[in-house]
Amino acid sequence: MVLGYELPNLEELYLDSNNFHGRIPNSIANSSKLTKIYLFHNNFISKSPELSFVTSFTKCSYLIKLAFGDNPLNGILPVSVGNLSTSLQYLYANNCDLWGNIPKEIGNLSSLILLSLNGNQLTGSIPTSVVDIQKLQVLYLGSNKISGSIPDTLCELQNLFALTLSQNLLTGAIPDCIGNITALRFLYINANRLTSSIPASLWLQNYLLVLNLSSNFLSGSLPQEIGNMKVATLIDLSVNRFSGSIPGTISHLQSLIDLSLAHNTLQGSIPESMGKLVSMARLDLSYNNLSGNIPKSFEALRYLTYFNVSFNDLSGEVPTGGCFKNFSSQSFMSNEGLCGDPIYGLLPCHTTGPKRRNLKLRVVFALLGIIVLITIAMALGYAIGRYRRKNLVENTTDFAPGTTLSRFSYYELMQATQGYSENHLLGSGSFGSVYRGTLNDGREVAVKVFDLQHQNAFKSFDVECEVLCNLRHRNLCKVISTCSNQDFKALVLEYMSNGSLEKWLYSDDCLLDILQRINILIDVACALEYLHYGYSTYIVHCDLKPSNVLLDEDMVAHLSDFGIAKLLGEGESNAHTTTMGTLGYIAPEYGLEGSVSIRCDVYSYGIMLMEVFTRTKPSSEIFFGELSLRSWINDSMPNAITRIIDSKLLVPEEEDYTEKLKCLSSIMELALNCSMENANERVNMKDVVVALKKIRIQLLT
Known part of the structure; x- marks a missing residue:
């Protein structure tokens, strides 16, 4: 389908993912009242390598938004781009096979708020004329072949909110004045060839949300001032040449979700205070020279789902509580001094000296306590048995080994679900039905009752017991109890108020x-x-x-x-x-x-x-x-x-x-x-x- 337009009163043109092909006609510009042009995700090509249609759009004096990304244009951005309407605020030219330099005339677009040239083949350097676009808030130049250094003039863009220069060929140092951009919230300069250290002013960016400087040749140590970035959610400094220790002030980053310091030469111990990073979901400290123990305080990081300290010189026992129940041997490889649970691929820890003696004493006292409890239980059991021999409870509750769950009888569950009434039915499946129930203490639960007429119901019950009663993960449905006898089997599960x-x-x-x-x-x-x-x-x-x-x-x-x-x-x-x-x-x-x-x-x-x-x-x-x-x-x-x-x-x-x-x-x-x-x-x-x-x-x- 080929596009052809001559609509003089047209104000907005949207052609997004419509599989139009052919050339972008210059005649669109005859619609002189156009304020927004979207030509995204089509198969347009250009009439010439100089993208003549851009020149024709200079006639659109009211143009506010221009988008022609994700088209196989295979051309250069002409100098005439600087003659587009001075009211232009948004320019999207990403992923459209642009090559050549970014023309310095781009600085004429003084009203520009967003400039996106991501994902092209642009070369040359970043034009210093961008300093003239004082209203610029978003600058995307990532995934190109731009070389040279990052110009200091970028620091004068005081409204800059997001800056992406990742996956280019940039060299030299990060400008010392980078901290002067007080509006900056997102900074991506990863996958370049930057050298030197991180400028001190960057650590003064108190409101920076994302900092990605990974895959460069940056060096130096991480300063105590890193603790100033208290609202940051992602910091990635991996694959560089940072040395020294991890500063304890990193624990001040209470909003941090993702931290990667992997593939550096960091030394010293992992700060115990990092256990205070309550929002942390991903932590990668692999491929460094870190020593000492893995802090036990990390067990309190309830949202931590990815943890990697492989290829360091850590020692001591690996914690087993909290989030550590979700990790595997991949998290701890090549740390010869570590010991702990075999599930982590580690040798068991051996206790010696006074600790061993204390352990023996604890074992002896524990055994004595168990013997006393068993004796008392037997005595009580005998007394109760004589008194209630004719009133045995037919319904019992079974539990997976090692679990300490509340006990509920068949009658308690019947009461909780009002006799497994239709009004409490949450859903039915191949092996049974699930009911909403309210326990005597007011807790709401889901009771999954297995249909024992089904030939696989017994096996299904056993499998669910084995899986759910032994595994612990925040994204697995939690078992509160199981109730089982020859004629009745049910799981008592955590109630999910928002359904499926x-x-x-x-x-x-x-x-x-x-x-x-x-x-x-x-x-x-x-x-x-x-x-x-x-x-x-x-x-x-x-x-x-x-x-x-x-x-x-x-x-x-x-x-x-x-x-x-x-x-x-x-x-x-x-x-x-x-x-x-x-x-x-x-x-x-x-x-x-x-x-x-x-x-x-x-x-x-x-x-x-x-x-x-x-x-x-x-x-x-x-x-x-x-x-x-x-x-x-x-x-x-x-x-x-x-x-x-x-x-x-x-x-x-x-x-x-x-x-x-x-x-x-x-x-x-x-x-x-x-x-x-x-x-x-x-x-x-x-x-x-x-x-x-x-x-x-x-x-x-």
């Missing part, structure tokens, strides 16, 4: 925005990462779908329903089963051969990722023959993505529409990589977690 993800997706009364959906999918990915890598054996969920993702009052997702989960034995990477998951979500090898591995979960996760952002079930009636949800999305990428995305997520008039579209495109690419037909080609859940968190950061910036 499926309810939120398909109910007209509920709405999830992009960020909420990403957060939920990250929660599910973290749960799967733990099941696949954080336990002593591989655990395959086998039935991943939105109805098995439950949301608590804070909209945190919890993975549930492990009735057909598979626990692979030591050394096993796959198993065979005759119990099938839900059609549409199961991997090809699972459905055809009954072959189950952690890659099956990755496939199901990819399908669920597609469903969540398209709001279309894989079992939808629109799919028939060879057309499936996956092929539908694959055929729509990348140019027609707006046709498949849930219409509630994208409003073309939004200012962040383009960034949302990029994030959604990245999510769909990730979903396709998860659901490859060949199991060996699928990404793993560790990489999925990292990818989604990067997308979330992009969306927030």
